[in-house]
Amino acid sequence: MKQEFRLPDLGEGLTEAEIVQWLVAEGDTVTLNQTLAEVETAKAIVELPSPHAGVITALHAAAGDVVLVGSPLVGFEIEGAEDPVPAASPAAGSAASAEDGSGPNLVGYGAAPSTGRPMRRARRSAAAVATADVDVRVAAPHDAIDETPAVPEQHERPRSTPPVRAYAKGHGVDLALVAAALGDRVITRADVDTYRERVAQRSIGAATAPPSVAVAPTTTARPVMAGERSTTRIPIRGVRKHTAEAMVQSAFTAPHVTTFHTLDVTATTELIASLRASAAPDAPRIGVLTVVAKAVCLALAHYPGLNARWDGEAGEIVQQHFVDLGIAAATERGLIVPIIRDAERMTLGGLAAAVAELTRTARSGKTAPADLTGGTFSLTNIGVFGIDAGTPILPPGQTGILALGAVRRLPWEYKGEIALRDVMTLSLSFDHRIVDGAEGAQFLKAVADVLQEPGRAMLLA
Known part of the structure; x- marks a missing residue:
């Protein structure tokens, strides 16, 4: 039986994906769930498993092509099955394929094809x-x-x-x-x-001598002669495209307000040093980000406005009594914000393990699309780049995001004298439709209090 496999909805309503690499070729015999290709969505690189066991008769896209959800992707010849009656629509064909012995198990398989033609980049010799x-x-x-x-x-x-x-x-x-x-x-x-x-x-x-072999014409790049003014065009796609669209939507939808607080975090850095000194060799590494994450979870319980979302259609503010904490991660593919689900239930060690796993997965490009949506509050650690403060933009649908600045050893007033202390700046951006200035300041102060005196965590818990 011949069967066409269409690009499925890979989750969260994504409409297209770019073929990064085919792992099979026409004529190959594949098994059910064998990886056919790696595809890049607007959020992550995803392995695409085979929905059938059989022989591949056609690959309808090349590496580098951008394919719309619902478009034909792979043709199969499935042994021991009869050709089905032609379906009146792609949806009907999907239903028929689900009934055979090697039916698909992909999220969203059988989605109705998107209108329009797949976008294909020019092939090169x-x-x-x-x-x-x-x-x-x-x-x-x-x-x-x-x-x-x-x-x-x-x-x-x-x-x-x-x-x-x-x-x-x-x-x-x-x-x-x-x-x-x-x-x-x-x-x-x-x-x-x-x-x-x-x-x-x-x-x-x-750069100063002519090449020994003539350079073939190309639209991607060309040699640049000495002293020449030049430009480079970089396609906007993948994570960068998604991030740009999300940031524009957020910036022009939610009225942003940012408030800053510079504080002495020496007690926190001393606590971290003590915990690391006594930790087992294989224990998750606790850092400033981990402690701030815990402080944020504690403070959100007392200032729920920062953990709410604006539902304009219903005319309601929805307070969420759980914390799905986003952690901004700079990767080779661009900025992504993976989510730690139910962060408020985790211990300090549990948060450290979650942050470590999140970072490892993000850097490998294996973060699932479902793990990049649905956060209720986010953190971004700009201190790792040596930056003290900034104005972070809210992820769409969230009311608050906190930026952590660099921890610096500075002269600081301490117990009536000047001493060298560990100092950092927190930058809180929030949606002024939901949170007023007083509540934003009080929330930021509550987080700072925990970092200045970690023992205060017992009072907020």
């Missing part, structure tokens, strides 16, 4: 591939690297992990060229960096 994806920041044509062999037409993608592919993509490096230089082995991030360094070194001489 092998010659163009060999010259196009140059790191424009070092401004060197690949042809200047004489030891790089020509890249033959390939049916398989270079072997690497999703984070490495994302890293290479973000730095304009074609993994096919890296693979051609390395041979048949898994490409690492270090390999990408080595390749970029080699391009940079060669570019010093290449």
Whole structure:
């Protein structure tokens, strides 16, 4: 029986996905739930399992194509089953496929196809591939690297992990060229960096001398001559596109107000040092972010307005008596905000473990789309970049977000004298439709009190 598999709704109403890498080819025999491809949504890189066991007869999109939900993706020949009666609609076809012995188990499988045609990026010839994806920041044509062999037409993608592919993509490096230089082995991030360094070194001489081989025309990048004014165009898609849309929606929907508080957190840093000194080797690492997360959960119980959401259609403010805590994470693919569910129920150690797992998953590009939505309050640690304060934008649907500044050793008034103390600034942005200035200030003070005197946590609990 022939069966078409359409791109399913991968969760949270996402409408499209980009094919990052096919892990199968036409003619391959696959098993149920075998990974067919890795696809990148607006929120995460997702492995796409096979809904059938059978032989692949067609791949309807190439790596790099953006495919709409509901569009044909893979054709199957399923052994031992008869061809179904042609369905009157894609929805009917999905229902029929669900009845056979190898039916799909994907979230949203069988979604009605989106209107419009899939968006496809221009395919490039092998010659163009060999010259196009140059790191424009070092401004060197690949042809200047004489030891790089020509890249033959390939049916398989270079072997690497999703984070490495994302890293290479973000730095304009074609993994096919890296693979051609390395041979048949898994490409690492270090390999990408080595390749970029080699391009940079060669570019010093290449920028002032004509290349030995003519550069193929390309719309992606071209050699930059010495002294030339140039620009680079970067496609807006994936996480960056989603983040931009969300931030614009939030900024022009919720009236933002930001209040700041600089405080002495020496007692907190001393507590962290003590806990680390006595912790087991495999215990989760407790840091300032973990303690602030605990302080926020305690304070939200007393200031529920910061944990509410605005329901304009119902004309109501919805107070949420649980804390799904968002933690902003800067990844190679852009900014994402994974959620720690029911954070208010966790101990300090539990929060530390959750933050560590969240960070590991985010950096590997494996955060599930469902784990990026539904937060009630968020934290962003700008201190790791050496920044003291800022005005964070609210994630859509949330009323509060707290930015943690850098902890600095500064002269500070302490017990009537000047002493060197650990000092940081907290920046709280909130939705002024729900929270007035007094409540915002009181909430921020409650969080600060815990950080200044961690023993106060027993009073707020």
